[in-house]
Amino acid sequence: MLEGKLIHVVDDDSEFLKGIARLLKAHGLEVRTFASAEEFQMDAEPAEADCLVLDIHLGGISGIELLCRLSSAGIRVPVVLVTADDSEPTRGAAAAAGCSAYLEKPVSGKLLMDAINGAVASAGIQPS
Template identity: 40%
Template sequence: MPTAKLVFVVDDNPSMLRGIGRLLRQCGFASRLFETGSALLKHGSFDSAVCLILDVNLSDGSGIELRHRLADQGIAIPVIYITGNDNPATRMAAMTSGCVAYLTKPFTANSLIQPIERLLAGVV
């Protein structure tokens, strides 16, 4: 049996986190769920993940700043940002940070899964 592709998810809303985890499972992906950016950083190993779904506004800081911290540590992982508080400045900061997708909550299952599938196909 093939191994499911692993996706990391960081969101401080437990129900959103569980929902995304469930969606990923239904679409054939494995997931590792984190409620804070600190928990993600403590995890330490990023090589196995195909991408990171990252909430822009976390209880312990900015998801965009977390993305920059990862990059500063030499961790190159594709990021899909999700946010419930969209505004032009945040959108520009997210896009400038090098994300593969920027989604506003609520988003469709398809809009979340398609960027992951494009990554796996080498299209992004």
């Protein structure tokens, strides 16, 4: 269903980035990875992505703050937020920011793919 879709992944954990990139590519997706929100803001074209996977707790700008900045700029892309440091305030902030899905690390490949599928489908993005 998602084959050929472009997914941007932002996470400061290089091993997580590599693993997610392999998983997504194995499902026929195009993937661009970024080690920080700042790198993403400098190098990405967020409106071109079909979905973003953002870590919440990054070294600088958080994934939630990045989502808010994109929304403020009028960029509407489905976002899956992931975190290894789950808490009620974080879940609340993620929901208020308008994420499509919120997942706790470690996240299974199936759960992540289901979240991306759901995010893309809810955004009305047509399958390739």
